[in-house]
Amino acid sequence: MLDASLRPQLQAYLEKVTQPIQLIASLDDSDASRELDALLRDIASLSERIEYVHADDDARRPSFAIVRKGTDIDVRFAGIPMGHEFTSLVLALLQVGGHPPKIDESVQNQIRDLEGTFRFETFMSLSCQSCPDTIQALNAMSVINPNIKHVAIDGALFQGEVEARGIMSVPTIFLNGEHFDQGRMTVEQILAKLDTGAAARAADELKTKEAFDVLVVGGGPAGAAAAVYAARKGIRTGIAAERFGGQVLDTMAIENFVSVSYTEGPKLAVALEQHVREYEVDIMNLQRATKLHPAGHDGLVGVELENGATLRSKSVILSTGARWRQLNVPGEKDYANKGVAYCPHCDGPLFKGKRVAVIGGGNSGVEAAIDLAGIVAHVTLVEFDTQLRADEVLQRKLRSLPNVEIIVSGQTTEVLGDGQKVNGLVVKDRVSGTARTIELEGVFVQIGLLPNTEWLRGTLDLSKHGEIVIDDRGATSLPGVFAAGDATTVPYKQIVIAMGAGSTAALSAFDHLIRSSAPADEARAAA
Structure with missing residues (x-):
């Protein structure tokens, strides 16, 4: 699973592990489980302080826990944490293995002082550049305070759970089964929500x-x-x-x-x-x-x-x-993070096999449409101007894709939905004045800053x-x-x-x- 160049680098990092840890896997007969099994065996082979155990004690499969032996300190991943999440995996191995997180001591004390039980679930995608910060923050907090538990879940791999919970944006965080927040979060931001007196104390200090x-x-x-x-x-x-x-x-x-x-x-x-x-x-x-x-x-x-x-x-x-400019049309705010998105890299995998639109024909819009075309069933790109404004090389690539439709002189007038999520988009032809309703499940807005x-x-x-x-x-x-x-x-x-x-x-x-x-x-x- 680990390529030849990555193995020696990871082995060098794992020398920082000082406490014995176990990798406890829950697997089924899927290809993803076989990939995870190979990854965990590779990791365990790189350090004598790491033991691999196949336990099948988690309903989510494939998944695994990183556990400090003899303690209740653990970090969990549901999926295969590669891509942007490989760094999260490495840090989790080190921190559960006794290497201290790089968090100010005053913040660590604030984490230790939290009372109660906190069970976090973060839904992420491996292509999301915003997710690792959130996942690494919650992982570190769970190592510092064992009353905090966290599992990072690959939404693309657990599509059924994503659908059941209505998740259309990552990272999406649940606490004790209830929606907690969405988007990139640091340790300090999470603490500010958990410790309601933190903001007042910070103000007094400032x-x-x-x-x-x-x-x-x-x-x-x-x-x-x-x-x-x-x-x-x-x-x-x-x-x-x-x-x-x-x-x-x-x-x-x-x-x-x-x-x-x-x-x-x-x-x-x-x-x-x-x-x-x-x-x-x-x-x-x-x-x-x-x-x-x-x-x-x-x-x-x-x-x-x-x-x-x-x-x-x-x-x-x-x-x-x-910040990203918004469309400012009816339905956009109502369905933000319910089908209306602004980061195709983050949220694109959640729309696998679905129909989406990209609003904006500049470089960012065309690049988004190209990326999404490799994931979703169909992309409709809508540009307000009479022609696309992206670089010609990007336009040629876009036009070569079979599952992309390009609309120019198109004015987005409304985002439609069923009360829970997006199900359509109304686009007005600026030349003829006629309106068209496009059935889809996602709208990615890329119209500048x-x-x-x-x-x-x-x-x-x-x-x-x-x-x-x-x-x-x-x-x-x-x-x-x-x-x-x-x-x-x-x-x-x-x-x-x-x-x-x-x-x-x-x-x-x-x-x-x-x-x-x-x-x-x-x-x-x-x-």
């Missing part, structure tokens, strides 16, 4: 923070670059992010990041955060900004957060990024598209406030451009500090 020299709002490529460049000047730097990594976390293949021929969004997001943590940057994650207060008589700009705390700084860099700037309206200048208006130095219409990345009027929304813009904004903020309310003495010396 309120006590001293003013920053530079405060970055947003943790994507622009924000990370700004934080690094500011911190290198030796000035007091903070970064408040709703989720570190930003939209990069939802990006699959990245092939145009100069000097790196290929990477994936979640990997890049981890690298960004690791780089920022190498400097003395105060990282405040899971913090959503709700209001910007211009500098007052004390020269400090205020950033009000959703939890009620307000951070103050001599200068601010706004890098709040963008919307800047995360609603909270800034009325405070500083925004373009007609809601973008923060900046000059060539990243300065906004407010003194001491700079901006960078996809939330701004920069003409091209690219990772490498966002990083450059973040660096520019940080250097401009530092220049502003020198020319106005100078930063700390050590910063002047460093300059």
Whole structure:
């Protein structure tokens, strides 16, 4: 099961296992069970501390548990955790085997202090780049606190259960049999839902923070670059992010990041955060900004957060990024995660053998249609313009596929459903004016981005598209406030451009500090 190049790498990782563990499998006579059996035998052969047991004690088959012998610590997988989930498997082996999770001690104590029984089930797909974070977070929590149990379930392999529970988006998380949440979640986000007093404690802590020299709002490529460049000047730097990594976390293949021929969004997001943590940057994650207060008589700009705390700084860099644009038609919100989806890589496998539509004829839309055509029964691509806007090479590939229909000059006017899930789409021909109802079970929206700037309206200048208006130095219409990345009027929304813009904004903020309310003495010396 493990290829020749992977075996020595895994064997090296397994040397970190210090406690004896068992791989306890539940199998049937399916091909998937035979694959899992081969995988588990391979893993057990790589370490004398790992024992493979065929027990058939779980109703889900194929599945297996990783158990620390002599304890009630275990992690479960229903399916074969390869693809994006192979890292989750390796981490589970190490953590159940005694290697400590990389979680702050204060957070680990918060996990240990949780009282009650928590039985989590996460439905995922092996092609989902958002799922591993959630699965790894819950796995780690179950190792720290044995009252927490977790099983990661491959939705494509357990299609019947997916249908019965009405799951149409991954990751979908259940707690004690009830729906808990959907989408990527970190340990801190899960704790915030379980420990209702956590938000109040975090707000109280934030309120006590001293003013920053530079405060970055947003943790994507622009924000990370700004934080690094500011911190290198030796000035007091903070970064408040709703989720570190930003939209990069939802990006699959990245092939145009100069000097790196290929990477994936979640990997890049981890690298960004690791780089920022190498400097003395105060990282405040899971913090959503709700209001910007211009500098007052004390020269400090205020950033009000959703939890009620307000951070103050001599200068601010706004890098709040963008999110997927929505159709804003009847039925879209009603059936979000019930057939309406925005990530074909994540949710595509759940629509195996079904009919779906992709809305949008740019590169992202055409790429989505191509990927989905290999999974689903039929794809209808709907483009508002008179022609597709994707690169010609992508268009040729799309047109070569037998199970794809292309509609141009098509305006999506309504998403239809039966009250539980999507069952149709209404598309109006913009030339003839006639409407057509397409029977399908999934709608993937790929129509571009919307800047995360609603909270800034009325405070500083925004373009007609809601973008923060900046000059060539990243300065906004407010003194001491700079901006960078996809939330701004920069003409091209690219990772490498966002990083450059973040660096520019940080250097401009530092220049502003020198020319106005100078930063700390050590910063002047460093300059």
